[in-house]
Amino acid sequence: MLFIGDDWAEDHHDIALVDEEGRLLVQRRLPEGIQGIEDLHELVADPLDEQDGPDQVMVGIETDQGPWVAALLAAGYTVFAVNPLQAARYRDRLGTSGAKSDKGDALVLAELVRTDRRHHRPITADSDTAEEVKVLARSHQSLIWARQRQVNVLRSNLREYYPAALAAFGNSLADRDAVAVLAAAPGPEAARKLTPARVQTLLRKAGRRRYLESRTEEIITALRSGQLGARAGIEAAYTATTKALIAVIAELNIQIQALQGQVEECFGRHPDAEIYLSQPGLGAVLGARVLAEFGDDPHRYADARARKNYSGMSPITRASGKKRVVLARYARNRRLSDALYGQAFAALNASPGARAYYAARRSRGATHHQALRALGNRLVGILHGCLRHHTLYDENTAWPAAQKEDIPAAA
Structure with missing residues (x-):
């Protein structure tokens, strides 16, 4: 050799x-x-x-x-x-x-x-469809991260000269309402000239159909509220910067939406897509991310434990003498662990068994994040069984009746 x-x-x-x-x-x-x-x-x-x-x-x-x-x-x-x-x-x-x-x-x-x-684990060859999903899902997530970086810069700028915009849009600076209004009024001077009719027109063109009048009133009230301002020259410089940032965010929104459609289309062509979509908390985008990071080679993971360890959801134990601590797994595939964490959170409303499991963990003293990681670890094991036996998720099989009776009792 x-x-x-x-x-x-x-x-x-x-x-x-x-x-x-x-x-x-x-x-x-x-x-x-x-x-x-x-x-x-x-x-x-x-x-x-x-x-x-x-x-x-x-x-x-x-x-x-x-x-x-x-x-x-x-x-x-x-x-x-x-x-x-x-x-x-x-x-x-x-x-x-x-x-x-x-x-x-x-x-x-x-x-x-x-x-x-x-x-060490040798690299196994995934199918061409799985590789395609991986490229698209990672690119889609990377664009979302890039947009968030631009939003953070925008928020920092607005605090310096235009706090009324933060009062109007809060943590939703990348949403269609904020992008539409800030593109037309990137500074306090332009905001003072906005009329309710103009704001309604902007929101309607951006795609809002419901609560149009009430949302318009909220925005106008916030933009016209008394706020500390910057000097005229500084305000003009910040206004130009905000205008450029809004243009970048608007284009990123368009490309993210376009790429999301390609992710969903490609993921839908994979033979295991139906199994992933049957899992509680997994939609097309999260399902595509999980498939992309796990891969689809049936021999990659020897058992459910191996898949759980790779996912980053299973804990690690450090024991020495009389000291023993259980910690979250630090070295992990962060794209995968983030997707599974999101699945666990969404599963709380999609699965009674998942909600009961989470409640039982919390009753034993686990924090919110610890309970979600434990639930995510359990859901990875369920996914492994479904993929191995080529069966869809079933609530009664995943959370047996006897176990579901014990969990609320413990809670």
Whole structure:
């Protein structure tokens, strides 16, 4: 068997090739792209016997995505995506000097997969649909994060010269009402010229149909309330900045909505979509995120416990002597854990069993967040069973009658 450590960068890969005895056979820097992959295959072919196949090649690399990783998997190599934190700890195991280099990191990764690969999960190939869902779901979430960053900047600006806008829209600065009104009145001077009829027109064009008059009155009252202002020149500068930020947020809203449609369409084509949508608290967007991060390879998780650990919902225990504490899992896939946390919160209203389980946890002294994480952990186990047996979620099966009777009693 051959073991490859691949310390990757944007335009090159430092490669270390070792044999089963740990002897360093080759160290080379290869370019990113087709030429680099071809050179890697040539390096691997030389020490392998004719009867050996690509499954005898183990690769350690600190990423699980990208064309390079896809090419390694397509070649038939077994690829281990190593957490950079684990690689850093393993570097300390091999040397105490504190020295670090790209060549040295490649050798560390090669040694890691040679000696400790049983403690790491190899990358498995998901279906093309699952990969497509992953790209779309992550891009959609990244755009939402980008919009929130712009909203935070906008909020900070408004506090300096236009607090009436915060009184009118509060925490909803990215909503259609706020974007429509602030685009027309990005500063106090323009806000003083707004009439109720003008505000109604803006809200109607933005898509509001219900409570139009009452919402208009609330906005006008807030914008005309007495507020401290900034000097004229400063106010003009902030007004120009707000106008630009609102334009950015408005465009982000359009692109987020468009991408959400693509996420839902692609997710709906996956054969497991119906199972995900049957879970309490999961809609098309959250379901797509969960599918994207879990993947759809049926052999990736040995059991429900393995899936729970990967999800980040299961706790960790630290015990030493007489001290024992149970903590939230810090090292985790944060996109996945955020989606599952959102599912747990939504499931409180969608599932009586989930609500009773949450109440029982709270009655035992758990905080709101601890109880939601415990519920999310339980829901991951239920999802694993549904996927394994290709069955839809059933409330009575997920939360047996005897258990549901005990939970309220405990609560």
